[in-house]
Each structure stands twice: as structure tokens, then as C-alpha cells.
Amino acid sequence: MTASAETVAQDIKRPPYMGYAMAAAGATLFSTKSILIKLAYAHGIDAETTLALRMILALPFYLVIGIHAFTSMKASGKTLPDTKLWLRVIGVGLIGYWTSSYLDFKGLEYISAHFERLILFTYPLFVVLIGAAFFRQSIKPKALLAFAVSYVGLALMFSQNFAALGASAMTGTLFVLAAAVTFALYQLLAKPLIMTIGPQLFTCIAMGAAGVAVILQFLVTHPFENLFVSAHLWGLSLALAFGATVLPSFFMSAALKQITPQANATIGMLSPVVTIVLAMSILGDAVGLADWLGAALVILGIGWFTLSERRG
Template sequence: MSSPPSSAASTTVPAAKTPLRPAVGGALWIGYALACTGATLFATKAIIVKLAYAQGVDAETLLAVRMILSLPVYLAIGLHTLLPSRRGPFDHANGRLILRAALVGALGYWLSSYLDFKGLELISAQFERLILFTYPFFVMLFGALFFRQPIKLKSLAAFTISYGGLLLLFLRDFSLLGEDAALGAGFVMGAGICFALYQLFAKASILQMGPRLFTCVAMSAASVVVIAQFLLTHPVGRLALTPHIWLLGVALAIGGTILPSFFMNAALHRISAQANSMIGTLSPVITILLAVAILAEPLTGLDMLAAVLVIVGVAVATLADRR
């Protein structure tokens, strides 16, 4: 997690008018490491969700369990961040910034997560990861169209390499799945688009509020919306789940939600949204390995070739972004 600028730096320029700046130079590698860690942890989410679905839980209930367990942690860290003795550069986190962070959080961690969980009801964990991680393409596309972000030629080459690998698996799995594949794929594609928009909108808020406060506000807002959705569509008694499902919920909340959300937003504080999203394409590779080890899904030569292409693409994109 990123620490706020030192008090010495804040004495020369009023904190209320100085947004936090992304790191430069060698500190970029910290951003890349945080992004890789976040991608690794996020990769566990699909595996845990599929294990919970095997116990008969639906998407709305599992999302509610995830956020009920996560919300107290985000509230505690957020309130601690806002203590008068620790506010420092967070003094300028006014109501408008908090509202914006809440709306961005609802987009990225409610709507995107809901569509993703609905898709996982219909398609495999490996297929879900491959579709979901088309979102870096949308980050690059929307960034160029609406945020005036340049598209680097080396980034295009990296996308071509990585998505060549993802396309191999996409075509194979699509031919093997039944008629629900198109609907499930559509849900997950929608999740990817929402998450791409989240990354682009979140960047400015993170630079102004700091990654820790932004994460707490965004995730708390998403948690409230998720819990409200569950209460409107399900009786409260549906939360009377088995201890095994609640244990999976704890793993989903901590390993698949809380930790990766802080890692990803701390990475966004240091590197570009394009670089963060491109590094995130490691997640499908990790999911493939976990699906083989935990869900007993087969691993073929095509899977291994696709994994190599994704890793090479990530390496090219990371080096291009650093330069």
C-alpha cells in the first residue's frame, strides 16, 4: 500500500490543493510488483466461486457473503485513514471526491462483479478468465477515445501477442461449450467493459485521495449496493449457509477481494491504467494452473502455448510502459 507524502513535502504546498503524484523511476517496479500480486490474488476468485457454486449457492447470495465479510474491514481501515492525526494530504477528500469514488466503486466492484459472477454460473473458470481479461483492450481503446491517452506501438504489439494466446483458448472452449456459452460469455464481456471503465475513472480519484482511502470508499459503496441487491431479491434466511460455504466466503473476501483491491489500487497510484491492466492478463494463466490443480480441469499443449504468449506480451508491455 502506498504511504502519503512526507510532512516536509506538504509544508511547501498546501495539502488541500496538491493531489498525490504517481511514482517515477525505480519506484515503477514497485507498481509492477503490486499489479502482479493483485492479478495473482484475483485469479483465485473464479476458483473459489466455482467451488461455492458446486455447493448450490447462487450469484447474488455469494456476492452478499463476500461483501458482508469485506465491509467491516474497509470501514475500519477507511475510518482509521480519516483520523485527524493521520489525515495529512487527505484533508482535501471532500464530499464530491468521496461521492465520485463511491460511484466508481459501484461500477467496478458491484456491476462488474455481478456480471462476472452471473457468467461463472454458465461457463468454466478458465473460459471466464480469458473473456474477462479482454478488459485491457477496452482500457486502451476507451483511454484513447475519451481520456486522450496515447496508444504506443509496442503496447499494440504486446496486445497482439497476449491476445493471440487468449484467442487460441477462446476458440477451443467456445466450440466445446453448450448453448449457455454465448450468454455466459456476454455477461463476462460486460464485466470486462465495466472494469476497464473503472480503471480509467479510478486513476484520477486515486491520485487525489490516495489508494488506501479510495479503496475503502469504493469498496464500502459497492458492498452496500451488493447487500441491498441481495435483500431486495432474496429472503434474509438464505444467508443460513453451511460452515463450508462461509469458509469459502472468508477466502473469497480476504484473498479474492480485500488484499487484491488494495494491491491493484496501490499499483494504479504508481503506473498507468494500461500497464496495470496489461499485467493483469497474467491472471488467466494463473487461473488455468489453479483450475488444473484444484478443479481437476485438463491442461493441454494449447494451454501451455497460450500461457507463454500471454507472459511474453506482458513483458513487452511492461518494458514499453517503463520507458
């Protein structure tokens, strides 16, 4: 075997460490989203207004990065996306970053931050189930075992917190569960598009389309002067836009280019654990022994799945 052939063989066998790291970073940053939303809701604004403020501040980042990604593709002579591809990316963006986000924000009007995160992160199961049902993807036994361990942990945390919620629990649960299903569908649909046009341009087109939809939705349902909020709310919105939206969205898209949607989804289950810690320290939520035991099982499931996938 020649030196170049050996290098290629090593690259094929080399585990996608960077993909795993970016998936974990994206999950951690996304976990701050529900905390920031709850802090904003404490000032009396609703889901539509919070989502609009988030996108108004996030759109300039995506515009600048998207123009740079497009001009770089053009300068390097790469094939630019045609109209059909643009429409596909826009459609996927509307599913993942408008529909799913709106359902999630609405759910947070009814339930606690860490309870929302537990429900939302049932989406790895939907990734596997939808992938097997509609995308001809196999369900690996190791994935099922990892899910079994992780979901036992999630069930412990779920049962611990469910009794504390009132009649609004069902409404919030249904909103967030619908968000989980649409987010799983987004993950599966996004993968081939990211491989075609790259994570940067894909993310900017998808988020740009979702941002326009969010702002139009707000203008249809709310008076424009509702955007005149306090400086503190603008600060929370900026943190929500950049730290909990722009950065993790690029991390997630970059991770999806290197690892499978199932691996990305499973690693993303770290997010509920991070949210519990933040909810306890920032929002003052009570966290019991069952929560911590459940968190340990979630981490065990994530770690086993990630290591086993590296070995093939």
C-alpha cells in the first residue's frame, strides 16, 4: 500500500471526533435557549414576540455569513444551488427553524424549562423511527439499547416533574412533542442538502427563510409597537439570538456533515442535563434525586452510543 493510500485508509477509519464535539457544543448552547425564553416571559411578553425579537437580531448574522459563503462558492468555481435546491432548503428551514421553534416557544408558555427540554429531546427516537419508515434507514441494535438506557433516565426525570405541573401540562406537552417530531424530520431532510451546498450556506438560507416567516407571523398577529421593549429584554433577545441560535445552528449543521442524524440526535440528549443545571441555578427550579439519577442514565446512554458508533 502506498503512502497516499495509507493516508486515505486512515482518514476513512478515523472517528469523526470534530463532528461529535460540534454536536455536543451545539446541544450545550441550545440548552440555554429555554432558560433565556423563561427569563423573557417573566417580563410579560409572549412566544410570538420573543421569537420575533430573536430573529430580528439573528438575521443580520446569517445575511453576512450567507453572502460570504455564496461568494466563496462562486469564486472557487463550485456549482451554485439552482432554484429547485433553494426552494428545498427554504422548505426544510421552515420546518426546522420556524414550525418547530414556534411550537417549542408556545410550549414554554405552559411548562417549565427543564420539563420542556425533556420532552423536546424525545426527538432522537423520532429521527430513528421516521428514518426507518420513510428514508430506508436501518435501526441499529446499539441505537435501541442506547435509547432504552437514555429514555429510562428521561422517564425518571419526567415523572419527578409531572406531578408538580397543573392542568396546563398537557397543552405544553403536546406543543413541545409536536416540536420534537418536526425537528426530527428537519434533521433527516437537512443531511443531503448540507452535503450538497455545505453547512454554512445551508444554515443561512434555512434560518433566513425561517426568520422572514417569524417576522411576518408577528406582524400579522401583533401590533408593531409590541417590539418596543425594554433594554433588558433586548439584551436577553441578543443572547437568545447569537448564543442560543446563531452559534448552535452552525455547530449542528457542521456536525450533520460529519456524523449521522442518529448520532447527532443522541449526543444532543446532553442538552436536558445542562438545562436542569441551568434551571436550578438561574431559575431556582427544584431538582430532586430522581432528576440526577435520570441525568446519569442519559449520559450513560449517550456515551455508549457514541463510543460504539466510532468502532462501527
